[in-house]
Amino acid sequence: MSMQQIPAHKYRAFPMVDIPDRTWPSKTIDKAPIWSSSDLRDGNQSLIEPMDADKKMKLFKTLVGVGLKEIEVAFPSASQTDYDFVRELIENNHIPADVYIQVLTQAREELIRRTFESLRGVKKAIVHFYVAVSPSFRRIVFKQDKESIIQTAVNSAKLFNELAAQQPETEWVFEFSPETFSMAELPFSVEICNAVLDVWQPTPEKKVILNLPATVESSMPNVYADQIEWFCRHVNHRDSVLVSVHCHNDRGTGIAATELGLLAGADRVEGCLFGNGERTGNVDIVTLALNMYTQGVDPKLDFSDIDAVRKVVEECNQMTVHPRHPYVGDLVHTAFSGSHQDAIRKGFAAQTEDIYWEVPYLPIDPSDIGRSYDAVIRVNSQSGKGGITYLLEQEYGISLPRRMQIEFSQVVQKETDRLGLEMTAKQIYDLLNTEYLQAHQPFQLIKHRLQEENDISTVDLEVNVGGKVEHWQGSGKGPLEAVVSALPVKVEIMDYNEHAIGAGSTANAAAYIEIRMEGQRPLHGIGINENITTASFHALFSAVNRAMQIANGKAA
Ligand SMILES: CC(=O)SCCNC(=O)CCNC(=O)[C@H](O)C(C)(C)COP(=O)(O)OP(=O)(O)OC[C@H]1O[C@@H](n2cnc3c(N)ncnc32)[C@H](O)[C@@H]1OP(=O)(O)O
Numbered sequence: 001m002s003m004q005q006i007p008a009h010k011y012r013a014f015p016m017v018d019i020p021d022r023t024w025p026s027k028t029i030d031k032a033p034i035w036s037s038s039d040l041r042d043g044n045q046s047l048i049e050p051m052d053a054d055k056k057m058k059l060f061k062t063l064v065g066v067g068l069k070e071i072e073v074a075f076p077s078a079s080q081t082d083y084d085f086v087r088e089l090i091e092n093n094h095i096p097a098d099v100y101i102q103v104l105t106q107a108r109e110e111l112i113r114r115t116f117e118s119l120r121g122v123k124k125a126i127v128h129f130y131v132a133v134s135p136s137f138r139r140i141v142f143k144q145d146k147e148s149i150i151q152t153a154v155n156s157a158k159l160f161n162e163l164a165a166q167q168p169e170t171e172w173v174f175e176f177s178p179e180t181f182s183m184a185e186l187p188f189s190v191e192i193c194n195a196v197l198d199v200w201q202p203t204p205e206k207k208v209i210l211n212l213p214a215t216v217e218s219s220m221p222n223v224y225a226d227q228i229e230w231f232c233r234h235v236n237h238r239d240s241v242l243v244s245v246h247c248h249n250d251r252g253t254g255i256a257a258t259e260l261g262l263l264a265g266a267d268r269v270e271g272c273l274f275g276n277g278e279r280t281g282n283v284d285i286v287t288l289a290l291n292m293y294t295q296g297v298d299p300k301l302d303f304s305d306i307d308a309v310r311k312v313v314e315e316c317n318q319m320t321v322h323p324r325h326p327y328v329g330d331l332v333h334t335a336f337s338g339s340h341q342d343a344i345r346k347g348f349a350a351q352t353e354d355i356y357w358e359v360p361y362l363p364i365d366p367s368d369i370g371r372s373y374d375a376v377i378r379v380n381s382q383s384g385k386g387g388i389t390y391l392l393e394q395e396y397g398i399s400l401p402r403r404m405q406i407e408f409s410q411v412v413q414k415e416t417d418r419l420g421l422e423m424t425a426k427q428i429y430d431l432l433n434t435e436y437l438q439a440h441q442p443f444q445l446i447k448h449r450l451q452e453e454n455d456i457s458t459v460d461l462e463v464n465v466g467g468k469v470e471h472w473q474g475s476g477k478g479p480l481e482a483v484v485s486a487l488p489v490k491v492e493i494m495d496y497n498e499h500a501i502g503a504g505s506t507a508n509a510a511a512y513i514e515i516r517m518e519g520q521r522p523l524h525g526i527g528i529n530e531n532i533t534t535a536s537f538h539a540l541f542s543a544v545n546r547a548m549q550i551a552n553g554k555a556a
């Protein structure tokens with residue numbers, strides 16, 4: 001059956017939480033939470049092909065490298081691969097001293113025993129068990145009432161105490177997840193958590209983790225935040241509990257839910273790099289961290305080389321990161337459209353090291369995460385003069401004057417429309433070269449002699465005119481006026497600009513001239529030469545030739 005005409009007959013809205021004095025809306029995130037990566041567990045269990053030992057190790061090292069101190073590495077009772085991976089980490093000392101490995105188990109005795117067995121000899125570990133608490137799970141999956149669900153959790157919590165006591169050399173941290181918390185009645189979630197806390201007896205010095213998952217994201221993020229705040233107010237031993245959020249992204253608001261959950265009192269976040277995980281994924285730790293970073297809050301995770309991290313994640317998950325993925329996607333620091341490019345170019349010009357970052361359209365400085373500025377501006381048929389100018393400036397040191405930017409962008413626009421494709425900086429330069437620098441017909445300046453006496457310049461020009469060498473002479477108040485007077489056509493110079501390209505002995509000069517030939521619109525020419533006077537003469541010839549070609553109907 002396709003979409004219902006009246007969806008309310010099939011679906012219902014999630015109930016609001018009765019918490020009119022909620023405080024989270026007026027809070028801000030001003031410090032990093034405790035991060036826990038679930039890439040090797042929740043992420044891994046959602047892959048078409050779960051990672052083998054090599055991939056798991058590679059990703060584990062990457063997670064350590066970015067600064068994660070809590071890493072859920074396996075569901076050891078699920079498979080021999082997972083069990084062996086935990087053993088490998090422990091037996092071959094792959095776990096840095098300040099890192100807790102975390103493992104997950106169902107609330108079943110034999111699975112819990114095997115889980116503790118997998119951890120033999122570990123220096124410190126977080127052992128995590130879960131029981132689903134929502135009404136549909138109680139009714140449909142477990143076919144158990146609330147009391148027997150609580151009893152399952154309590155029995156497991158007791159077994160945790162017992163098995164941990166058998167390995168006293170390990171620093172144990174316990175974690176309990178009322179799975180499907182976001183779809184459950186809050187009083188029941190609190191009741192089952194309190195029952196587990198009664199067994200574990202945490203203290204402020206030896207806290208336990210209560211992880212409150214949006215196992216399937218099923219409400220707006222403000223509702224999730226209300227749930228977290230309500231829970232934090234009602235759970236016992238709040239000062240001895242680390243409240244953790246574990247959001248999935250079914251409604252596409254996993255990031256928002258997590259951020260609001262932090263405002264609402266959560267201390268800890270579980271998620272995966274770039275949002276891998278069941279269905280639409282776990283919350284993306286990278287986006288969360290960089291959201292904090294771009295608000296001036298140190299996330300305590302290091303994504304200085306985000307592309308290296310992405311490469312490992314893509315290889316291990318056998319899944320590519322979307323080109324629009326926040327912060328890391330191939331296209332997210334790129335502007336194709338004209339007005340964006342214009343603003344970015346002006347923003348870069350205005351940005352200095354001593355002021356806050358405020359380059360328009362770029363929420364982060366790409367270089368902070370190891371990205372170059374190369375891809376920031378790319379030119380296609382949606383682009384304008386700003387982007388074209390930026391690329392010529394960045395790649396070739398050519399700074400077109402404003403009116404010339406307008407003129408040349410029309411040339412580029414025609415070409416992008418014709419090609420229907422993006423144009424690279426080189427293609428744009430080639431077009432500039434063909435259109436302006438190689439505009440040698442009908443008059444090609446071969447060489448010149450310039451004399452200056454009593455403020456009067458005199459030039460002798462050797463010019464190739466249709467294969468025949470001619471000599472033209474002229475004089476005027478400056479070199480350009482002298483060349484204008486030598487030309488066989490009447491032109492008026494409207495504007496002139498010049499600048500150096502590069503520095504030192506290899507520097508070149510670029511000259512730009514705008515002229516008007518009788519009966520024509522103004523047109524530009526460019527000259528580039530080691531000598532600025534020669535460059536200006538070439539610029540004038542370039543402009544004149546373009547004007548002549550247009551007059552003769554040979555160019556647009
Ligand atoms: C939201 C999450 O991500 S939770 C984590 C989910 N991850 C995984 O399941 C990956 C690893 N899992 C596995 O390898 C297997 O499921 C195992 C080893 C844990 C269990 O395997 P099996 O014994 O074959 O059970 P199966 O996979 O069918 O799981 C369903 C059973 O677990 C029970 N169950 C589900 N969750 C729990 C829980 N938290 N505690 C206790 N029992 C549970 C179900 O009620 C069902 O029991 P039933 O067979 O008596 O009806």
Ligand SMILES: CC(C)C(=O)C(=O)O
Binds near residue numbers: 104130179180213246
């Ligand atoms: C085990 C729990 C934390 C889980 O993965 C979930 O609910 O999504």
